[in-house]
Amino acid sequence: MAAIGRPVWLFAVVAAACQILAPAQTPSAPAARTQARFTVVLDAAHGPDDPGALLPEDNSAPAKEKDVTLALSVRLRSLLAARGFTVVTTRESDTSLDAQHRAETANRALAQACLLLHASSTGSGIHLFLSALAPAQTGRILPWSTAQSASIERSIALAGVLNASLHHAGMKVTLGRASVSPIDSLNCPAVAIEIAPEPQSGARPIGPQDPAYQSRVAEALAAALLEWRSAPPAEFHQP
């Protein structure tokens, strides 16, 4: 009897100690976790089987959207890693991925921001798109095809931060909502970013394939994510 009773007594003491310590630890734990690991997912759209839009060049063959998005993803990843972000990319090379696989990678990362990178030869400036899903209550189990509906409000907040930073960098920004895979299946604050030609007064617009233009966009996005990490309410950061 004594051999059985002693571990029970020890367990009770440990449990009581945990109960006493728990209230003191609870408020600081999410903040510490957010500070230590702030994950951003970068999804460079398209791939070898799906080159995406063709972006006309002056003296050579048109650039492919898949190459432009990959180049932007690599630039942005470097900038974010240098600023202490944990960056998860859906592709690092010209590999083929379907929308399901991209969403799986993003959702597994439990990220605080998911950026879907696109490029286009139509329109001008930077186009920010949110999912067209209506907001829904957060549940423990989310339907795969409409998982983003639980994160729409956080996605709107993220789009606002991105919009402000891009405006601050002197870029024309438009906001909209669209159904673009895999955004509806993401359970993180998600924004699709489409880089369109930058208008120039009295000159030809600068295409999204221009390295200097991409660098400026990447810098503005990195600055926005720094702001997103520090400024918004804590609940926006919870995956």
Next chain:
Amino acid sequence: MTRRYLTVLFLILMFASAVMGGLLWHLRNRAHQRLLTGQESTPTQAPAVAPVEQATLFVANDAEDSLEPRTLTLPLPASPPERARAVLGKLFDLYAAQGSTHPVPGGAASIKQVFLLPVSRPQASGPNPAKAPVEPKDAPQLAVVNLSGSFAFTHPSGIEAETLTMISICATLHANLPSVAQVRFLVDGQTRNTLAGHADLSRTYLTADAAATTIPISGAKP
């Protein structure tokens, strides 16, 4: 005795008569063939001319990232599906025209068909479920727009360009046929994942949300 020059003259005249006869026969056959060809191409029935009415088209503008309402006078058929096809055909003609604010090749031929169906509702469980409820005249309808494959193939690729096309179709349908509440898209009669690599064609679009905004917000899913 006949003089020699008279004989030669006679022969020349005979030859000229034969040549003229042959030419006449050839020309007659050619005129006959032309007449037959013309008869075949003549329409047997005059085309029906629809009464001219005002239609509101929501025209996409790439530079402004917006939809602009434009009122035009068009011959519009009385049948709602034909009417829907006519307004969308005009919208696509504007997109295919030179100097378009949203250049997309193809024109009116890109709209193959438009079908209007009642929006499916859950079956009411009553004492007589076999008896179908009578749909009111202004019951919401689902428009199924069948686009041509060449339209999808040549459409500019990009989230903004494709989304503007989709919501301009939805807003134009809603403006001219208010009962159209939802729109689905087919390409050559088949379902398709995206229009040109971006905008989702597998979902149902809500026309009210598309018409209510002039920025590219494509509305919530049902």
